[in-house]
Amino acid sequence: MLVHEDEPFNAEPTPKVLGRSTLTPINAFYSRNHGPIPTIDHDKWRLVVDGLVDTPLELSLADLKSQFEIHEVVATLQCAGNRRAGFLAVADIPGEDPWQGGAIGTAVWAGARLVDVLAAAGLADDSADLHVDFSAPDVSELATPPQAYGSSIPLSKAMQTEVLLAWRMNGRDLPRVHGAPVRVVAPAYIGARSVKWIDRISVQTTPSDNYFQATAYRILAPSADPDQAGPGDGISLGPWALNSEILTPTDDGSVPAGAVAVTGYAVAPEHRRVVRVEVSADEGATWHDALLDEQPSPWTWVHWRTNLDLDPGNRTLVARAWDDTGTQQPQEAASLWNPKGYGNTAWPTKTIHVDQERGT
Known part of the structure; x- marks a missing residue:
C-alpha cells in the first residue's frame, strides 16, 4: 500500500x-x-x-x-x-x-x-x-x-x-x-x-x-x-462520472521493446456501461482498441487490456473510454482542475521507457 x-x-x-x-x-x-x-x-x-x-x-x-x-x-x-x-x-x-x-x-x-x-x-x-x-x-x-x-x-x-x-x-x-x-x-x-x-x-x-x-x-x-x-x-458531488486509468506499465517504468501489455480499468456513471476503451502510444495520433473483461455486475468497474508493439525510446501512453451514450472522457486535466482536486476524469497518461532489448 x-x-x-x-x-x-x-x-x-x-x-x-x-x-x-x-x-x-x-x-x-x-x-x-x-x-x-x-x-x-x-x-x-x-x-x-x-x-x-x-x-x-x-x-x-x-x-x-x-x-x-x-x-x-x-x-x-x-x-x-x-x-x-x-x-x-x-x-x-x-x-x-x-x-x-x-x-x-x-x-x-x-x-x-x-x-x-x-x-x-x-x-x-x-x-x-x-x-x-x-x-x-x-x-x-x-x-x-x-x-x-x-x-x-x-x-x-x-x-x-x-x-x-x-x-x-x-x-x-x-x-x-x-x-x-x-x-x-x-x-x-x-x-x-x-x-x-x-x-x-x-x-x-x-x-x-x-x-x-x-x-x-x-x-x-x-x-x-x-x-x-x-x-x-x-457543486455537490454524488454520482460519479465516466473515468479510466492505466495500471500497467507504471509511470516512469521500463519495458523491453516489442509486445508490451497495457492494462487498466474504466467505470461508467450510474445506469450506463463502458463500451469502448482505446489506447495510444503516440500521444493520440493513432489508437488501438482494448479488450474489455467481463463486468461482474452493473455496479463495478471493467478491467481492460491490449498489447502494443513498441520500438525503443520514451513513450507516452494515453487511454480514453466511452460509455453507451457515446460520451467520452474529457481530454485535458487542465479543463477539470479545481482547488480541492475532485473529479479528475481526464484521459490517463503514463510515460514509459522502452528498452533496446526486445521482449519475447
Whole structure:
C-alpha cells in the first residue's frame, strides 16, 4: 500500500496490485478516513432509524442480521479524489492527499438492503423529494469546529436495491478499517456517501448539513479559495462520472521493446456501461482498441487490456473510454482542475521507457 497519511489513515494499493484481479483483496482495498478509526463494541452498537418515518427503530447488529434478508452486491467504490495526482501538473493542491489511480476497489458486499430497513421503519412517503441522512461516530478535526462524519443520498437512490447496510466484505466480516460493524454501500456514488461505522439513519427534507456534504466534497470554481468556502458553495458531488486509468506499465517504468501489455480499468456513471476503451502510444495520433473483461455486475468497474508493439525510446501512453451514450472522457486535466482536486476524469497518461532489448 502507498500510505499518504498515518493519522487519519489514508492509503491506496499500487497499480500492479490493483490490476491483478477484478475483485480487490481486502488487504489491498483503499482506505479513506477523515479522523481516527473508531473502536466500536459490536455487542453495544445500535443503529437508530428515525426522521420522517412512522415507526422509528433501534436495531442491534443481531437484529439487523436476523430481521432482514441478506443480500450480496458486487460493487466498486471510488473516492472523489481518485487520480488527484494528475491535477498536480496543472497547479498545486495544498492540504489534499495526492491520490494516484488506486483510490478505488471492487468487493462483494453483503448485508441488508437499505430499502428494507426503511420499509420496516414505516417510511412515510417513498415518492417525496426527500433525503436519507447517515451519521457516524468518527470525529474529524478537518471540520470547524470538529464534528462527527455525516453524509446523505437522495431517497430516490436509497430506495434502489443495490444500496446496502453491509457487514461482510469478500465473504469475511467487515474489517474495522473498512467500517465495521456496519457501513453503507451506495454503488456509483462517490465513496464519501458510503458512510462507514454508521449509527444513525434519518429521513429528512434536505440533504445533510454535515461539513462533509455541505462544505467538503464540492467542486469549487478554479479561482475559489477553499479555505473561505462555506456551506452550499460549489457543486455537490454524488454520482460519479465516466473515468479510466492505466495500471500497467507504471509511470516512469521500463519495458523491453516489442509486445508490451497495457492494462487498466474504466467505470461508467450510474445506469450506463463502458463500451469502448482505446489506447495510444503516440500521444493520440493513432489508437488501438482494448479488450474489455467481463463486468461482474452493473455496479463495478471493467478491467481492460491490449498489447502494443513498441520500438525503443520514451513513450507516452494515453487511454480514453466511452460509455453507451457515446460520451467520452474529457481530454485535458487542465479543463477539470479545481482547488480541492475532485473529479479528475481526464484521459490517463503514463510515460514509459522502452528498452533496446526486445521482449519475447
